Amino acid sequence: MMELVCPAGNLPSLKAAVDQGADAVYIGFKDETNARNFAGLNFNSRNIERGIEYAHQRGTRVFAAINTFPQPNGWHRWTDAVDLAAESGIDAVILADLGLLEYAAQRWPEMNLHLSVQGSATNYESIDFLHRTFGISRAVIPRVLSAAQVRHLAEHSPIPLELFGFGSLCVMVEGRCLLSSYATGRSPNTYGACSPGSHVEWIERPDGGTETRLGGILVDRFEANEAAGYPTICKGRFEVEGKEGYAIEEPTSLNTLELLPEMMSMGIGAVKIEGRQRSPAYVAQVTQVWREAIDRCQRDPEGFQVEPRWNAALSKVAEGAQTTLGAYQRTWQ
Template sequence: MELLAPVGNLAGLNAALDAGADAVYVGLKDDTNARRFAGLNFTPSELAQAAQQCRQRGRLLYVAINTFPQPGQEQRWHRAVDAAAEAGVSAVIMADPGLLGYAAKRHPKLERHLSVQASAANLPSLALYQQAFGITRAVLPRVLDIEQIERIAADSPVELEVFASGSLCVMAEGRCQLSTWVSGQSPNSGGACSPAAQVQWRETEQGREIRLGGALLDRVPAGAPGGYPTVCKGRYQVAGSQSHPISAPCSLSTLPLLPRLARAGITALKLEGRQRSPHYSATITQVWRQALDRLASDGESYRMDPAWQQQLRKLSEGQSLTTGPYLAGWQ
């Protein structure tokens, strides 16, 4: 399986390639991708540099152009696709049908991957995107369990990529009403579930309050670490007791499921976290490189090294890991 690492800038690119990524994915420095943070992402000339470095090292470079174009401003998204094609990247990752159509017509040789933001979660949907826009790969939503993934993979008309590690999302991605309701901004077109300008940490007599857009998402003892706030991972009072009723603040790790994902015929394992640091990209890539190399050498007798989970835990939300929906069986 291909190891696909997240990269936020040129320093992160080198870190991920040195750590053993087979492929990396990046975004441009504008609102055409769903990770829009200050200081993150690539200008068109940096993208061309990145593409050259990847080619020289025999790795693949994908560009996420996965936000939905604003009415009347589609040209900005078209220019992003043109910039990716001119840079000579390996594929573009998109969700909007109009944009997929533009890319298919204008740059037919440029591979098109269906973004998770399209939320395609069944075979007829994948077949439709393949027939209409010639997609060669789809990223499956992070809400499917392993049996559903296996069923889709058995007959999929396109390569499949799944999230292997990183933050989880419990919504039809990009269409999160939780986040929009509190921040007034779409996580897809706004580029973040929790816009930085609306995040507040405030010390109070009751402890440190963590707020988004004024809404209280959690309160922790003074000095205790509090994760980056997202509405879905907030701690709320429900029926008289406090809990994380929507989603626990922990990160996905499918390390225990690697042999099963390989048997299912999954093409690529995506590591989440383009918004994180080069150190993060390097560390998770190293861990997953070791795991995939172990799987290649040991096959069915693959055993996960607890030290790998230990390393991932240090980088994860809430310092804890989960197999999330893969084994939840709640659908």
């Protein structure tokens, strides 16, 4: 059975995902121990138990992402997060750092350990090593492998794989991107946010347009009638060799609904939806569509077809106007 794993940046999102049929939700704490460390998001010791109780009463599991890399002066913040998750009755912790995997395996030997996408495992030797050494029971795979590479990995992995199915894309191998630290001194690996709100500026221009900056660096300029996107360095428009445009990546959203039968035939353990920073309405909409699609595909993989209404519903909440199959569709890789 392929599981549906949905994002929950707060309690209303968690409830939305549970109510719409997620098999599991993933959450983070209100600090730099997780890779969605944005103001107003995430859980603390008070509401994590309420979230877990709500989910468990309805048969949904809860995972905690503690997937940034402990800094020299803050090791205990990361181990405290593991302890809080374990003491609250979490079903699994999603970790990236080797030291933290070792800590969790020693301190909480019964706890399920998942390897985060930030752990950057793209070959089965590393998954096998982490499984033998720390007992990880699932690995989330970076969004840089082609479908053929994922199939090869799935055939040889000793544990189930979790694949991203929908949401915003990182152009770099997750866990290895330092782009934003050049503009802000902070990177997702250390601080938990790629473009921290404290370094973001939205500047109105005299012509009614908007300029977005990160750490003072101009990332994009929007006309008055254009929707201004959150400034992310990899999705900015820059001038390169006299040409202006998206120098690294256009803002697109991953949408792999049409690959569901292929993923199932590979024996993929779970599909993950990106977006703990998104609204409860996004979580509800995306969970509803993917629940229906997975159930349909599970009943009849050969006859599975993507319903146009599913894509219409998803495109209303997607980032950017376009969707992509991402690296999964690369035939040259």
